[in-house]
Amino acid sequence: MIQIKRCGYNITHENGFTVDRPDGSGDFLFVLFRSKMEVELQGKPVITEQNSYILYGRNSKQYYKVIEQPMVHDWFHFDSDEMDELCGQLGLPLDTIITAHDPFYISRKVNELQTEHIHNGPYKREIMDATVRCLLMKLSEMRTRIDSNHHISKHYDQFINLRNVIYNSPSVSYSIDELATSMNMSRSHFQQLYKEIFGVSVMNDIIRNRLEFALHLLENSVHDIKTIAELCGYDNEVHFMRQFKKSVHLTPTQYRRKYRSPAN
Missing domain, CATH: 1.10.10.60 (Homeodomain-like)
Incomplete structure (x- = not known):
């Protein structure tokens, strides 16, 4: 089961913000960058466009900072022993900047995760697990359908x-x-x-x-x-x-x- 540890929807830093975790966060991290960012990948700086996302692996270095203020992003930390296999099946690469073909959909899903995370319902874990799987499958489907068409x-x-x-x-x-x-x-x-x-x-x-x-x-x-x-x-x-x-x-x-x- 995919377990959500913490999440943030429409998080805004008016004066910018830098994340620098050389050894990762010990879990998986999904981030939707709604601002233009500088991200370090394989030791090199990469400039992302607005509405890009990245899925960090469990021990991947996480470094990103805003270029255009304010910094706005949606994110969630999560963990699961099946993530590597699931991402392989869906064709979703880790530690790679990908264009968010439908940022509104992604933001809504992160909002759903945050709402469910707060509410503590009897099926909280099951609902959040299903929401993340739905998001990942949708991202895979959009990449295949739009990039090749x-x-x-x-x-x-x-x-x-x-x-x-x-x-x-x-x-x-x-x-x-x-x-x-x-x-x-x-x-x-x-x-x-x-x-x-x-x-x-x-x-x-x-x-x-x-x-x-x-x-x-x-x-x-x-x-x-x-x-x-x-x-x-x-x-x-x-x-x-x-x-x-x-x-x-x-x-x-x-x-x-x-x-x-x-x-x-």
Whole structure:
């Protein structure tokens, strides 16, 4: 079983930060660099682009520092006797900088790990084990599918930038035609590439992002349901509640009562 020791989601160091562990950390370390970094590999400095990741082996030297402030990264330390075999099966090299083809997906998984790590549920270890395996399999699948497929890779950066805009503005109502036009593509070609790259249709991705934002607001704000619906891009409160219940299997009010932070 894969055991999570500690993790950090959206960790930010405004003035930069340097990690220097000559003998490693004694466990495996996954880091998603969301800032441009200098990483030492095999005794040589390597400059990474934003949204790159590395999977350090148990005793691998770990040295990295920020180039552009602030430093933002997601990470988790973990251990398992089967990691070398698992990485071999998935074709994921250790101690190698790899482009993060879907940094939003990776960040969400690290966020899930951090949330589960805090909650101490009865199946905590099993859920975290499954989450890491899911992440590693997804990373393997994305490397194989995107790196070897030119018609996807040549548009990849455009789609990542577009998805970043969508994810950062859940209150905006997007139409497929508008999004396709912004990419200078036909509606059908745009939809096809979006699903090939991200594994989900554009509308389902928009809905999922809205509902994830709704979960956050229900847990951490005092907004009423109508306001939350508007902040999540819904003109119709009833439509929001129907989509929410279909996805979460609870009404927004039921979810808030069950999961809202006691501090609120």
